[in-house]
Amino acid sequence: MEVNKYVKKFIISLVITLVGIILIHTQEVQAIDRNEYIKKIENINKKYKGNNIQFLNGIVIDINDKFDLTEYIKEYIDEEIIEKELQQNNVVSLENKYIIAKNEGTEFIILKGNKNVYALEILVSGENNLKKERSTIVNRDYYKVFIDPGHGGEDPGAVANGVKETDLNLKIAKKLKSKLEKKNINVQMTREKEETISLYERANMANKYDGDIFVSIHQNSFTSGNAYGIETYYHRDKSQHKSYADIIQKSLIKNTNSFDRGIKTANFVVLRETVMPSALIECGFITNLNEVNKLKSDAYQEKIAEGVSNAISEYLVKNITLTQEKGVFKDTKGHWGEAVIKKFVNKGYVEGYKDGTFKPNSNITRAEFIKIINRVFNFTSEAEEGFSDVNKNDWFYSEVRKAVKAGYISIANKQFRPNDNITREEAAAIITNIKKNKDENLDKISKYEDFKKVSKWALPSVEGAIEAGYMGKGSKTFRPQDKLTRAEAVALLDPLVK
Numbered sequence: 001m002e003v004n005k006y007v008k009k010f011i012i013s014l015v016i017t018l019v020g021i022i023l024i025h026t027q028e029v030q031a032i033d034r035n036e037y038i039k040k041i042e043n044i045n046k047k048y049k050g051n052n053i054q055f056l057n058g059i060v061i062d063i064n065d066k067f068d069l070t071e072y073i074k075e076y077i078d079e080e081i082i083e084k085e086l087q088q089n090n091v092v093s094l095e096n097k098y099i100i101a102k103n104e105g106t107e108f109i110i111l112k113g114n115k116n117v118y119a120l121e122i123l124v125s126g127e128n129n130l131k132k133e134r135s136t137i138v139n140r141d142y143y144k145v146f147i148d149p150g151h152g153g154e155d156p157g158a159v160a161n162g163v164k165e166t167d168l169n170l171k172i173a174k175k176l177k178s179k180l181e182k183k184n185i186n187v188q189m190t191r192e193k194e195e196t197i198s199l200y201e202r203a204n205m206a207n208k209y210d211g212d213i214f215v216s217i218h219q220n221s222f223t224s225g226n227a228y229g230i231e232t233y234y235h236r237d238k239s240q241h242k243s244y245a246d247i248i249q250k251s252l253i254k255n256t257n258s259f260d261r262g263i264k265t266a267n268f269v270v271l272r273e274t275v276m277p278s279a280l281i282e283c284g285f286i287t288n289l290n291e292v293n294k295l296k297s298d299a300y301q302e303k304i305a306e307g308v309s310n311a312i313s314e315y316l317v318k319n320i321t322l323t324q325e326k327g328v329f330k331d332t333k334g335h336w337g338e339a340v341i342k343k344f345v346n347k348g349y350v351e352g353y354k355d356g357t358f359k360p361n362s363n364i365t366r367a368e369f370i371k372i373i374n375r376v377f378n379f380t381s382e383a384e385e386g387f388s389d390v391n392k393n394d395w396f397y398s399e400v401r402k403a404v405k406a407g408y409i410s411i412a413n414k415q416f417r418p419n420d421n422i423t424r425e426e427a428a429a430i431i432t433n434i435k436k437n438k439d440e441n442l443d444k445i446s447k448y449e450d451f452k453k454v455s456k457w458a459l460p461s462v463e464g465a466i467e468a469g470y471m472g473k474g475s476k477t478f479r480p481q482d483k484l485t486r487a488e489a490v491a492l493l494d495p496l497v498k
Helices: 005-025 034-047 069-076 165-182 199-209 239-256 289-295 298-319 338-346 366-376 397-406 424-435 456-467 486-496
Strands: 053-055 059-062 066-068 081-086 092-095 098-101 105-113 117-125 144-149 186-189 213-220 230-235 260-266 278-285
Touching: 034 053, 034 105, 059 066, 059 098, 066 069, 081 092, 092 105, 098 117, 117 199, 144 165, 144 199, 165 186, 165 213, 165 298, 213 298, 230 239, 239 260, 239 278, 239 298, 278 289, 289 298, 338 486, 366 397, 366 424, 366 486, 424 456, 424 486
Parallel strands: 053 117, 059 117, 144 186, 144 213, 213 278, 230 260
Antiparallel strands: 066 098, 081 105, 092 098, 105 117, 230 278
């Protein structure tokens, strides 16, 4: 009997995806402790305080290889370097014009000019080969993009005309993320605030996320202040990424009407160590007074973000094959929540799993629930404060801080319990906090047989949810302590979707 061609396609794509996942998760760059990395940068800032310190885009050298520093200086630094200095010599050494890679790790080389001090990050890799690229056929029904706002925290990038590169990178990246999410594209960023993250960690984050494409946002600089325009980089040994860089560059020039500096190649860490099509954009020169004034404006940042968003959408559609019909899962057919699940997936509020399931009857955690809430209500701003049981490396770190900023979660309890399954009364509390419709008059909830099982603190919230018609329809019991399932969570939020 002939196998249906769609079944064949699914099986092939599933095998490719599984192989890709295995490859991705076995290809990690040699780690450096984040605290150690931050300390290195803090020492540089402290030692050269009072100088105009410029943090350059870092490069990769394979172990036992050498790198011509003179050629790098000639290409990326427009002033004479009068002194070179290594912070430490256990990772690399300086021999005449060459950097010699000795051991795996990260180190900084300081290049002193007459006007600026440049810090160049060097990553020494022990692999001596480009990483195997992930498949362009993916077993899901949505695209995934990884955005890297360059520099951050103790590393300001370039600094000129009262502007730090890191600030502009983050603002543009957030605008880009918002535009992509409106197209139902899943997005993850290296950082959503001023945070110090090494280049190796950025690449690993992107690879673990398993994004379809990677884009790094930067601003350019030049000593004279005359240079201007946009340029886009792809890795020098990844010619297959040239078309991706070209689409971005053309879209940016069309959208901004800026000077076209073209597409270029480089051995930047984030371009080499990522396993998906990758590009690094230099959006303009902060050393050029006219251009930096444009870059500081929201309107121009929107133009840049729109240009990149359009390019990414175009590239994804042309080059990444999705093997699932959007919103259709093998375990939702005939399920009571099938229609609303498909609706929420198509709107980009929720996703299924890589195995083609949605798991509608599985319980949903508190962290998973607020992630959907944040998407439904478009909560994007983050609070500075958080919870003791939510760490920076947790996938839900940003989501929890959005919830705190939006005001529907309080930090008074100090713990969020992100991995606990959310109860019906907890879900009612979140919704009524957002809609501001708690009700102290308990005339509705008191009619339910299990009225006394509602926690005292939750009574006004449950009453408000029933009064508004969000919960409790057609039932004699409310089941306040029952755990909410994934299907129930979607159905609960459906009336709130505009």
